[in-house]
Amino acid sequence: MPSMVYKNKVRVRDKYRIVGFISSGTYGRVYKAVGWNGQTGDFAIKKFKPDKEGEVIQYTGISQSACREMALCSELSHPNVINLVEIILEDKCIFMVFEYAEHDLLQIIQHHTQPARHPIPASAIKSMLFQLLNGLLYLHRNWVLHRDLKPANIMVTSKGEVRIGDLGLARLFYKPLHSLFSGDKVVVTIWYRAPELLLGSKHYTPAVDLWAVGCIFAELLSLRPIFKGEEAKMDSKKTVPFQRNQVQKIVEVLGMPTKEKWPGLVHQPEFAQLQTVPYPRRDSGSAGPLGLDTWYWNTLRSANYQEGQPSGSPGQQGLDLLTSLLDYDPTKRMTAEEALHHPYFTANGEKVSANCFEGMTTQYPHRRVSQEDNDIRTASLPGTKKNGLPDDTLIGRPTKRLKE
Amino acid sequence: MAANYWASTQRLHWQFSRTELQDILQHLENEDPALTQQYPLLDRRLLSIFYNQQLVKLAKRMSIRQQALGTAQVYIRRFYTKVDVRNTNPYLILTTALYLACKMEESPQHIRVVVEHARSLWPDFIPSDVSRLGECEFYLISEMNSQLIIHHPYRTLQELQGRLDLVQDDVLVAWSIINDHYLTDLPLLFAPHVIAIAAIFLAMTLKQSSGGQQAAVNAAAYLTDSRQAIREGSSTVASNDNVPEKRIGSFVKWLAEGEVDLQAVADSMQEIISLYDVWDRYGEKTCKDQISHVVKARGLDK
Numbered sequence: 001m002p003s004m005v006y007k008n009k010v011r012v013r014d015k016y017r018i019v020g021f022i023s024s025g026t027y028g029r030v031y032k033a034v035g036w037n038g039q040t041g042d043f044a045i046k047k048f049k050p051d052k053e054g055e056v057i058q059y060t061g062i063s064q065s066a067c068r069e070m071a072l073c074s075e076l077s078h079p080n081v082i083n084l085v086e087i088i089l090e091d092k093c094i095f096m097v098f099e100y101a102e103h104d105l106l107q108i109i110q111h112h113t114q115p116a117r118h119p120i121p122a123s124a125i126k127s128m129l130f131q132l133l134n135g136l137l138y139l140h141r142n143w144v145l146h147r148d149l150k151p152a153n154i155m156v157t158s159k160g161e162v163r164i165g166d167l168g169l170a171r172l173f174y175k176p177l178h179s180l181f182s183g184d185k186v187v188v189t190i191w192y193r194a195p196e197l198l199l200g201s202k203h204y205t206p207a208v209d210l211w212a213v214g215c216i217f218a219e220l221l222s223l224r225p226i227f228k229g230e231e232a233k234m235d236s237k238k239t240v241p242f243q244r245n246q247v248q249k250i251v252e253v254l255g256m257p258t259k260e261k262w263p264g265l266v267h268q269p270e271f272a273q274l275q276t277v278p279y280p281r282r283d284s285g286s287a288g289p290l291g292l293d294t295w296y297w298n299t300l301r302s303a304n305y306q307e308g309q310p311s312g313s314p315g316q317q318g319l320d321l322l323t324s325l326l327d328y329d330p331t332k333r334m335t336a337e338e339a340l341h342h343p344y345f346t347a348n349g350e351k352v353s354a355n356c357f358e359g360m361t362t363q364y365p366h367r368r369v370s371q372e373d374n375d376i377r378t379a380s381l382p383g384t385k386k387n388g389l390p391d392d393t394l395i396g397r398p399t400k401r402l403k404e
Numbered sequence: 405m406a407a408n409y410w411a412s413t414q415r416l417h418w419q420f421s422r423t424e425l426q427d428i429l430q431h432l433e434n435e436d437p438a439l440t441q442q443y444p445l446l447d448r449r450l451l452s453i454f455y456n457q458q459l460v461k462l463a464k465r466m467s468i469r470q471q472a473l474g475t476a477q478v479y480i481r482r483f484y485t486k487v488d489v490r491n492t493n494p495y496l497i498l499t500t501a502l503y504l505a506c507k508m509e510e511s512p513q514h515i516r517v518v519v520e521h522a523r524s525l526w527p528d529f530i531p532s533d534v535s536r537l538g539e540c541e542f543y544l545i546s547e548m549n550s551q552l553i554i555h556h557p558y559r560t561l562q563e564l565q566g567r568l569d570l571v572q573d574d575v576l577v578a579w580s581i582i583n584d585h586y587l588t589d590l591p592l593l594f595a596p597h598v599i600a601i602a603a604i605f606l607a608m609t610l611k612q613s614s615g616g617q618q619a620a621v622n623a624a625a626y627l628t629d630s631r632q633a634i635r636e637g638s639s640t641v642a643s644n645d646n647v648p649e650k651r652i653g654s655f656v657k658w659l660a661e662g663e664v665d666l667q668a669v670a671d672s673m674q675e676i677i678s679l680y681d682v683w684d685r686y687g688e689k690t691c692k693d694q695i696s697h698v699v700k701a702r703g704l705d706k
Contacts, residue, residue, distance in 0.1 A: 004493055004704050006543040059538025061515035062545070067507045070545070071552035075413055087550045089542045142408055171510065172553075 008090045015039045016097065020369035027065065027168055028093075032100065032369045042100035043085060050092050057092045066094055069167045072144060073098075079354075080135025082155055082165040101155035101163055103364050105216065109151055111364055113223050119303040122312035125220045127356035128154075130345055131162035132213060137336035139164070140206040146170050149212035150192045151219060160355035173206070190231045190246050191215065195257065196330045198243050198250075200269030207330035210339070214325030221314065222299040226253065242273040252280055254326065255289035262329035292323055317344035409595060413551035418482055420592055425485070432488045443490050443698045446691060449682045451489070452587045454691035455480060458525070459498045465521045466513060468506060470583065475554045476505035477586035479544060485592065486547040493704040494695055495522070495529035500540040508552050528696075529705050557582045560600035568655065570604065577607035581676060588679050594668050601664060602672035608652050 016033040023030050028049035035041050048066050050057045062070075073084040073096065085097040105128065112120050132154060139146055148169040155163040194211035196204055218226035229246030251257075256279050259265045268274070280289050296319045300306075305313040321344040324334035334342070345352050409415055420428065429448070433440045445451060456477065463473045479501040499522040506513045515534050522530040530537075545552070561582065565575050581603040585591065590599055659666060699705050 004491070004496070004540070004543075006539045006546070008542075008546065059535040059542065061503070061534070061538045062507075062541060064507045064510075064512050067504070067552065070550045071508060074550045075553050077411070087545075089546050092538075092542075 006089075008088060010086070010088050012045070012088050012090055012095050016043060016045060018045070020371050022367060022369055027063075032367070033097075044098045044100045046096040046098065048094040048096075059092050062094065065168045068169075068171050070094070070096065072167050072170055072172075076139075076142070076144070076167075078135055078138040080131045080162055080164060081138060082163040082167075098165075099157075099163075101165070102158040102367055103156040104165075104367075105151035105154040105156065105220070107367065108156065108364060109219060109223050111362075117223055117303070119223075119305060119311045120220055121310070121360060122305055122314045122318075123353070123358070124356045124360060125217070125314065126345065127160070127353045127358070128156070128162055128220065129213070129217055130340065130352040131354065131356065132164065132216070133336050133339050135162065135164040136209055136213065137340060139170070140209070140336055143172050144170050145173050145206055146209050146212075148189060149209055149216065150189050151216055154216065156356065160353075160357035162356060190229060190243060191225045191227055193243070193246065194330065195247070195250060195328050196264075196268065198247050199265075199271065199274060200240075200242075201330075202269070205330055206335070207333045210325055210333050210336065211330075213336075213339070214322055217318075217322055217325065218295075218299075221296075221303065221305070221318075223303075226295070242270050244273070244277055247274065247277050251277055251289060253290050253295050254292055254328065257328040262332075264329065264331065292326060293319065296322060314344070317342070317347055320344065409555045409597070412553065412555060413549075414553070414555050415595065417549070417551060418592060419595070422593065425589060425592055428485050432485075435488065436490075439488070439490050443694075443701075445489065445694060445698075447682065449588065449679065450686055451691055451695075452481075453683060453686050454688060454695070455494060455498055456587050457688065458495065459502060461525055462499065462502060462522055465525070466502075466517070468502065468513075469509070469511060471556060471558060472502070472505045472509040472511060474556050474558075474583070474586055475509055476501040478554050478591045479505060479548065479552075481586075481589070481592060483544055483547050489695075490698050490702070491704070493529060493699050495526045495699075495705075496531075496536065496540050497544070499530060500537055500544055503537060504541055504544060504552070508554075529699060531705070555596045557585070557596040557600035557603065560597040561603065564600065564604065568604075568658065574604065574607045577610065578603040581606050584679060585672070585676060588675050590672055590675055593675075594672055598665060598668045599672055601659065602669045602676065605652075605655065605659075605669065606673055606676060608655065 015035060015037055016039065017036050018031045018033045020032050021029065022032050022044060028047045031045045031047065033043045033045050035043060048063070050060070070087055073082075074087070076084075082101065083099040085099060088095040088097065108120065112118055132149075136146065136149075144167075146164065146167065146169070148166060149164070153164070153166040155165045157163065192212040192215045194204070194208040197208055215226055227246065227249040229243065229249040232241040232243055232245065234241060256277075257265050257274075265271060265274075300313060303311070305311055307313050307315070321334070321339065321342045324342070325339065327333040459473065459476060459480075462468075463476075476498070480498055483497060483501070499518060503513065503515060503518045506518075515537060519530060519532070519534050519537055523532060558579070561575065561578055564570065570578075578600070582599065585599050585603065659669070
């Protein structure tokens with residue numbers, strides 16, 4: 001038979017030596033690799049899980065999310081977006097080779113909770129946030145919604161450069177042929193999910209990513225997820241449940257959204273459900289919603305963020321920015337571009353450092369790489385692994401978002 | 405990138421000059437001269453019409469949108485700059501291209517459904533085993549270096565519709581001219597906005613004159629001169645006999661004042677006009693027989 005049989009020209013093992021296993025998820029597994037045979041440097045290789053029929057791996061068609069990630073990563077090029085080196089299709093598997101990033105925001109946050117909680121310096125947070133927004137602005141200008149921003153997906157190199165990673169849920173939003181909702185019913189890991197998504201909005205916008213940025217900002221300050229709800233699971237009929245607990249967590253801090261502040265509220269599909277969310281009322285003995293201001297100043301106080309302290313302080317400007325990012329109304333929520341021009345970043349004419357570790361003495365531990373499972377070919381598939389922890393289960397994080 | 409054609413892989417890696425494209429295709433044929441000689445093929449443009457007709461049949465059965473169809477057509481064209489047709493089963497290639505295009509245009513179709521429809525059209529050429537289509541998908545993506553996002557002229561057409569106050573008729577004709585341009589090498593030669601402008605201009609000129617194609621040819625030639633004329637402040641432009649309608653004159657003026665490559669627009673118009681000439685020579689059977697012969701003789705359908 002002539003060449004209608006697919007043969008890859010480049011082989012993973014000819015260019016990369018796998019040194020260990022980093023993490024696994026619904027998509028497959030990520031390995032750390034070093035280049036050889038002329039390829040130099042460290043790499044993260046994302047191997048997409050092939051479908052299996054019995055014990056034999058078959059070509060079953062590439063998942064849409066893998067297609068999107070391959071296509072988008074091939075187009076994207078920005079200092080704050082993870083850099084794709086190449087894609088190798090081999091042995092019925094997809095291998096996406098990325099530059100290696102030593103850290104991620106989740107790992108950094110966790111480092112600051114141990115052994116005792118100690119704050120991430122305000123200047124570092126400012127740089128992380130600025131770089132994150134810069135990458136996000138690039139994505140949005142190119143009509144790409146990320147749709148899964150969370151600390152574990154924000155990579156940081158050893159030089160302190162922030163790289164937005166995991167575009168597995170990202171997609172173009174320029175005049176979609178169908179409403180965005182019809183493709184993926186549930187997007188964004190629950191703690192970072194914007195209110196309009198929680199209320200069932202079908203035509204959502206880049207604003208969903210900005211809500212997630214707000215949540216990440218808050219988490220960098222307090223070292224805990226700000227809205228740590230419990231995810232209601234999909235029932236057997238695969239209807240999308242109303243995430244009452246998650247909404248409640250948001251309401252406890254921000255108060256109930258009102259149609260005065262968010263005129264579109266009443267048109268949200270789950271508006272009726274919202275009325276059933278237990279509301280912390282002042283008059284019924286509870287203290288009422290905390291209010292973002294109170295949350296913020298409490299957080300700053302307990303973390304000992306103060307002007308004059310070594311950690312510095314994000315100050316009033318930080319609160320202003322956070323408030324604008326966590327605006328209930330997606331049409332009023334600050335855009336990435338507006339956020340980058342916010343006084344939080346621009347006041348005093350200082351330039352935000354492109355190295356978020358600048359001036360820091362903290363040494364973050366290297367990414368945990370398991371040595372036992374480093375055969376990229378024969379390694380067991382996710383779910384049957386013997387070693388290494390999936391990134392999301394480290395501290396009881398909610399399971400990865402449901403897809404398609 | 406995705407929304408920015410100028411930084412896109414389409415512009416950086418899949419846009420060629422005519423000479424470059426000619427060299428690439430020549431190189432493919434030279435790779436295996438014996439094979440090329442053993443299976444002489446018709447004019448690529450005729451084969452393109454054939455592939456397209458097959459693809460449209462499949463797309464219609466599955467109610468695929470035009471944009472996904474366009475994406476599939478560009479995939480096929482790109483793929484055949486990397487691989488000689490004689491080494492492939494075009495029926496499987498175009499089925500796979502459509503399957504992949506639907507995913508990329510966010511209207512996915514199940515692999516089994518695609519294979520079923522394709523088999524009902526070409527039972528002798530599409531293996532029932534869906535994994536063959538899955539394998540072919542790897543082949544396609546690999547040859548295209550995973551560069552799968554396609555910029556289409558439709559977007560420019562929609563944008564210009566409002567800006568230039570185009571009448572509905574012109575838009576419809578321009579739209580179908582854009583549909584036709586996928587049958588030519590134009591997607592590999594020019595930027596989508598150039599194609600869109602060529603289509604609009606053709607739509608205007610084809611309609612306004614009983615001379616039809618001749619008017620379009622004149623218009624293309626006229627366009628080439630017009631920037632020069634406008635730069636020189638000549639007032640003769642608007643009164644040119646070949647293009648009597650004022651509306652067209654103002655469109656050309658708008659064009660000439662912008663940064664659009666008018667030579668490229670004129671070239672695109674010529675290419676489309678000559679497609680319509682080639683089309684007159686097209687016969688489905690000859691193409692079909694030729695393709696069947698190569699595929700069967702070389703066992704590419706297995």
